[in-house]
Amino acid sequence: MMSLPFYQKLHEHYDRSYRNKDLHTTMSQYQQEKKRSAIYTHGSTAYSSRSSAAHRQKSEAFSQVSAASYQQQASQASESALSSAVSRKTASAYDYGYSHGLTDSSLMLEDYSSKLSPQTKRAKKSLLSGEKKENLPSDYMVPIFSGRQVHVSGITDTEEERIKEAAAYIARRSLLAREEGVTAAKQSTVSQESRSMLRQEEGFEKSRKVAIREKAEHLSLKKTLEETEACHKKLNEDNLLHAPEFVIEPRSHTVWEKGHVKLHCSVAGWPEPRLTWYKNQVPINVHANPGKYIIESRYGFHTLEINACDFEDTAQYRASAMNAKGELSAYASVVVKRYKGELDETFFRAGASTLPPIFAVTPYGYASKFEIHFDDKFDVSFGREGETMSLGCRVVITPEIKHFQPEIQWYRNGAPVSPSKWVQTHWSGDRATLTFSHLNKEDEGLYKIRVRMGDYYEQHSAYVFVRDADAEIEGAPASPLDVVPLDANKDYITISWKQPAVDGGSPILGYFIDKCEVGTDSWSQCNDTPVKFARFPVTGLIEGRSYIFRVRAVNKTGVGLPSRVSEPVAALDPAEKARLKSRPSAPWTGQIIVTEEEPTEGIVPGPPTDLSVIEATQSYVVLSWKPPRQRGHEGILYFVEKCDAGTENWQQVNTELPVKSPRFALFDLAEGKSYRFRVRCSNSAGVGEPSEATEVTTVEDKLDIPKPPSTIIPCRNTDTSVVVTWEESKDAKELVGYYIESSIVGSGKWEPCNNNPVKGMRFTCHGLTTGQSYIFRVKAVNAAGVSEYSQNSEAIEVKAAIGGGVSPAVWPELSDTPAGLTGSRGGMHDTSQPTFKKDALLGSKLNKPSLPSSSHNLGQTEVSKVSETVQEELSPPLQKAALKGKSKSDPLKKKKDLAAPSPPYDITCLESFRDSMVLGWKQPDKTGGAEITGYYVNYREVIDGVPGRWREANIKAVSDEAYKISNLKENMVYQFQVAAMNIAGLGAPSAVSASFKCEEWTIAVPGPPHSLKYSEVRKTSLVLQWKPPIHSGRTPVTGYFVDVKEASAKEDQWRGLNEAALKNTYLKVQGLKEGVSYVFRARAVNQAGVGKPSDLAGPVVAETRPGTKEVVVNVDDDGVISLNFECDQMTPNSEFVWSKDYVPTEESPRLEVESKGNKTKMTFKDLGMEDLGIYSCDVTDTDGIASSYLIDEEELKRLLALSQEHKFPTVPVKSELAVEILEKGQVRFWMQAEKLSGNAKVNYIFNDKEIFEGPKYKMHIDQSTGIIEMFMEKLQYEDEGTYTFQIQDGRATGHSTLVLIGDVYKKLQKEAELQRQEWIRKQGPHFTEYLSWEVTGECNVLLKCKVANIKKETLIVWYKDEREISVDEKHDFKDGICTLLITEFSKKDAGIYEVILKDDRGKDKSRLKLVDEAFEELMTEVCKTIALSATDLKVQSTAEGIRLYSFVTYYVHDLKVNWSHNGAAIKYTDRVKSGVTTKQIWLQINEPTPNDKGKYVMELFDGKTGHQKTLDLSGEVYKEAFDEFQRLKQAAIAEKNRARIVGGLPDVVTVQEGKVLNLTCTVWGNPTPEVSWLRNEKLLSSDEHCNLRFEAGKTAYFTISGVRTSDSGKYGLVVKNSYGSEISDFTVSVFIPEEEPAKGDKKAK
16 A cells, blocks of 8 residues: 555644654654665665676576576576575565555565664664554654655765665675575565565575585685685784775766767775766666666776666766775766767766756757746645645646656745755656645745756746744744754854744743754753843754754743754764765764874973954853864863953863863853953863953843834735835844734734745735735844834735736846745746846835935936936926925914025036936025925026926925936026925025036046035134035046135135045044134045035134033943033024934934933943944034044043943952962962952852851951951862952952862962971971082082071981991081082992981981982083083193193093094094093194194083183194104104113122122113123223123123132123113122121122
């Protein structure tokens, strides 16, 4: 049975619970879409070549199989048939369902519902599947309209595509598992045909060979999968993943009809991309047209084959590749041509997106013309919320072309209508229908159907009105409309809506906003109190979740019905949402899972930038900023702070939850109070610096409620409609539109004419009763609220106008604007139509003045503030107008002080055209005691000097001193007369003007300015004003020049007052001489030059008249700023006229004027930058009494500060609330006011609770000094929070707040505890300066500390590494300093040093760690001192070479020594060496050469700094050093080679007489020395008794045989060679045996 929507089953057209069930509809749509996606896979690669081939072979596998060939084809048929069973059944079910009108849900198979479309946890099953929901009535059916293109709302933009791709992937997986596919196919029940086919397949028996082969393939596949899985586990998947990339893109083709074409592409990517083919952005379904499309995919190479091409195949084709890393598309166009009347190929190559879907061609070429007619057209329609409605018409197209259908497009208010769950379109072949399943007020508007056939189109339009549904509570307001999420981020979503037209009879108090998370049906209210502003930021959202919203209005009667739900929106930043759209995800579950990068340590974020207040209302303030540039790689959070204007007491707003997005909405602000705001960033590294503070922002609605429209004019249209026009609301901002209401005259009951605000200033009200008289009124709408109603229009009887409606000449394009009229039009192309203007409607008979224009071109017929009329037939003379004026003023004749004005004068021609002239004149000298209300102009022709009869130029009085008379004769001479009128009547006409010829002026320069006048005359200044020239010349006026001269001066004494052209039409003339009479004139300038001067203004005497008063600015106690003026010379008819920049400020929404007696006051409602300017007050019916006041930026700041001070009087604060730690660790909170009276009171607040004096808190107030104090003995854990001192001193208030939370409080608490411990420590011996080190000038290390509170019994003990150090000297503590000297400090002295003070009062200790970094720092200082002690480099010559050296106090290895020669580091060799000998640092240069000359630098590096000593070894220094080296070298050589006695001779030899004396001695010398012996200094010769020998040049022998006493004596050995000689003496003593040898003598051996 065909599934019908609920409105066709039930008689009720509105279900009260329907609004609450929008979400059910959304989820049901979503469930159906997922199920449909399982079948309708849109040509994805899930249907691979196997499934496609199986589909083509289904007839071969079953219908053409014979018994004889069955055994040979068994294996192939069984395999292909089983794999294609599912696709055949799904295709047949799909075709069957659409051919019988079934919905998608009824086509689902049981196995697909459980496998291919798994439901999410939140989603419930669709009602259409036969299951019931617990919270819905049993007779309720969700209205779902299915078609071949189902538009699903309630999900994100790309969700529909993601659902289809996910379903296609699952389908592919199921099809590859052939055995599971067979089982699923056996269980499914689609049709009788499929059941019989499955039974036939089950009867097939596999051969043993086939079974073995399949078993082997199964095992092989299983092994391959296991190996692949093991390989993937070892791989780093992140390094392999990459987005799809087209290696070969598809190419465009042009083919003949009936031919076929193949599109090829190759895609790379990992994981392997899934590729989907699209035609004109619609996925291709290979099963919708069997055999039409063949899609193949193999090894990354994809093919789309199109068979039997026809004209419908001409389209743009897209290949979309997608994997987990992203999506990429490639495009190609296919053009199908015929043999007759081929289409131009260049027409297609412009891009498929520009082609119309249907081409205007016949089977034999282009059609000459299409005629499109509408029959049975829809007319103006009326509906009610919740009902259903259909708009339709029959379309007749001639000539009729087979296989070609027109393009049908529906529009609402000019915007295309897209099918959705609310509205559906249908085309049956000859009838187009637009169906509303559930009318809403958002559906109201002008609907237009456009039927296009090639380049020809026709359209028809009519208005649809939607009335409000019946209220559940009588008197409750109607539902709001157009609920739209404006701004979405992680922390809040801003919702906007439009106010309803019906308030239920009482004003709307505000609105409630409800939210519901997608996937649930639980609505929660977002605001506790109604909000009046039609925008509201909803907070308290969960990041990544999607929500829908609705709005309800409330008045004193109750809460109205909710609005239509908004589209779903996710609580995500726009950048995050865009990032998520760029990659695929799992099917939609109503929740977006946000993953963040792994945070890294490091960078504290900088301050945000561009902080500003983007929206401010009386309920909330919205801030916006840009993230900091310095932020690191991790996410950042924001903390918002506020402070009162004029203070620096910053308070953190979001103390509980940090802000994640660069926008934030602040609530709970005091209305009318001014604040400043700033923002800080934070991450794991810490909290950054604050941003720059915003400007002062007042918490109030910045957007004013618009003023009511004016000039409501109804015009007849048809027997049941009236066209209403009006003038727009003045100074309206962000206008949403207008609501129009009508009422039968005398009934007192008003009915809305529209429920959706209309923009523009014209509307057609339909549904009126013929013959009844109606009046109309209009109100304007913006986000701030609804304006007051306008004045009621004149009554008008509803009947058709002449010709059946409004003339097309008045409204040239009536049918294409949303005015509510019906009509149709056709043509080749859309053309831009002129915009309707109100003056065109009024016509000449209404005599409505034309709107002012700021600039005009030459030849225009409308000029600034000049009224224009159409010349009619001869009119009564001017006296007729005078009678009219007198009749109107009859009731005022009793007043003796009123009289008609005197005649105007100085009539001039300001501008002349071919058939019109613009006149100007001066105001009468005498106004008759009343304001002039207008002028009447008469004119007459002058032919050959003979004047004709007077004619009226205007029927309605003109208010300006200029007027344009139209429909004159070219080259005719005219004379003019002008009469002025006031409430007393019409004055006498002016003198006849000069004769003016009506001809086209062609001068290039502008005409003269007119209506010059002066005001605010003072002794040295006055203000001159004028009006722009009527004739601007060939180009617009760019400025003005003002000239002045004394009244008695000659014409050649004019002098200019301004060098540069003025943009304004006023000038304050300064520098006048008191008592002198002046005249003024003005000239206009354009690009062509300067025009003629104006008429003179003056003479006027520069003097300040007695009693002259000035405008005074005043700020009252409530902070209201006003300008005040007082005049003592007023007449009974005088009035005050206020102007800004000399333009009247009547009805200005920013100002309020109040006049009483001779005083007037102009009050600023909200003084701001837009109020800068000159404000002047003129007193009418006086002799030019006026005054002005200038408000510039500096004055604005002064006034605002003064207003703030008066409005919120504050106690001046000298010092803000601060905290300090006292000596004993007590905490003192204090602040100081400038002045306090004796009645001043202070409330002490801690964490929003008042605290009082007691054991914990001690309070004190000193009124004389203004100091307020509170003391606390100790800070506990529970004392963390916010402290506030609130001062009340009479009417003035003040407060100061100190926030002690987080790290700030912990630091303060720690400091207080340390201070307390410090005080306890100081009660005994203690250190005033803890242990530190110092490097002395002798490069020793001195450890020192300073002590106090010492007595004789106090001991001081030194420790190193917990071992006591014995110190020889004792400390006397006279200077309070204790020291420990460490000489020649080195690494062995590293360690932890500790000194302890102790006596009976207690002890104190100080530790100094000289290890690691501390030791390195000390060694650096030691090395630095050693390096600074180094002496200058000196030169020392040696026998080996030249030595450079320097002495230091002592040397340590931590001191690095580097030598360089001529800027290059010295490379040490055997010839050049460096070293340290005790305290000497040297560089030895052996065997120096001239290359060793130059500059030598010794750098001593202490670990941080290098200290250098230099020496220039060149010139005399080098020469002297080198000569000395040569000398020493030669001396060393001589010393080395000279003859010398190495050893062997004793000093004394004692020998016994008769014995033999043998002495041996070793000598050295090169060359071999000569040896000689001496006895008693005489040469001794060798003989038998004394034998002397010298052998081998080394050894000398001395032998005496038979020693005798005579041998005693002094002997010597002399050795000599060319380098020198040496002598060695010894004494020989011979003793007789009987004699004892002398003591100490030695025996010879």
